[in-house]
Amino acid sequence: MLGRGFLAIWSDIDAQLETDYVHWLTHEHTTERVSTDGFMAVRVFRALKPVTRRYLIIYELESPDVVNSPAYLDKLNNPTPWTQRTLPILKNFMRGGGRLAHSAGTGHGGFVAALTLRHSPADGKKIVATLVLCDRVVAVRLYETDQERTAVKTKEKVVRHVEPGADDRSFSGVLLIEGIDESSLEAAIARLNEINPEMVRHSTVGATVYTSVFSLEKRVL
Numbered sequence: 152m153l154g155r156g157f158l159a160i161w162s163d164i165d166a167q168l169e170t171d172y173v174h175w176l177t178h179e180h181t182t183e184r185v186s187t188d189g190f191m192a193v194r195v196f197r198a199l200k201p202v203t204r205r206y207l208i209i210y211e212l213e214s215p216d217v218v219n220s221p222a223y224l225d226k227l228n229n230p231t232p233w234t235q236r237t238l239p240i241l242k243n244f245m246r247g248g249g250r251l252a253h254s255a256g257t258g259h260g261g262f263v264a265a266l267t268l269r270h271s272p273a274d275g276k277k278i279v280a281t282l283v284l285c286d287r288v289v290a291v292r293l294y295e296t297d298q299e300r301t302a303v304k305t306k307e308k309v310v311r312h313v314e315p316g317a318d319d320r321s322f323s324g325v326l327l328i329e330g331i332d333e334s335s336l337e338a339a340i341a342r343l344n345e346i347n348p349e350m351v352r353h354s355t356v357g358a359t360v361y362t363s364v365f366s367l368e369k370r371v372l
Contacts, residue, residue, distance in 0.1 A: 156214045161206070161207050181195065190223075193209070197362060200359070207361050248301050252275055255290065264360050269323060269354075278291075278350070
């Protein structure tokens with residue numbers, strides 16, 4: 152993990168639109184974001200479930216303040232034509248940013264399991280330390296969402312047609328478990344269910360497993 156802040160984004164895309172969506176991500180959008188002051192890197196994941204083309208994007212930020220920094224808000228309020236064309240077609244969109252609360256392990260795994268949380272666990276540090284000991288798990292990170300920073304109104308929210316009364320406050324945290332294969336993550340989730348079943352039961356989006364499809368660090372721009 153490079154920084155103390157994060158921004159996580161989930162969305163689904165229809166099969167016939169996926170190629171253009173992936174090109175948008177890899178040819179324009181992630182470069183535009185990572186080049187912004189305070190952004191350090193991005194990782195893009197796709198869910199392993201074949202019936203759902205669900206993507207998870209995680210940006211690493213220098214600090215939680217970047218979530219509503221002037222440089223980032225300028226990008227959000229001036230979306231490119233390609234972004235304006237893409238955002239309205241995304242489904243089940245969910246977004247939140249904030250701080251890295253607890254972390255254990257080193258490096259990145261090719262597979263991740265992500266749970267969105269309604270409430271940050273009081274024993275978060277212990278959970279992270281326990282899960283990183285699971286076989287073939289390389290790192291575990293617990294993020295806490297800064298809902299006020301995340302919920303700032305921007306032009307991009309208008310473009311993606313956020314329903315009245317809705318905003319980006321749909322989860323208070325994210326647990327990210329990284330491993331070398333799908334089975335190792337399934338075992339880690341089973342272990343989490345043993346030590347904190349409420350955390351799994353009340354996840355706003357279950358323990359979906361994703362595979363890495365793209366990454367970019369600012370140093371290569």
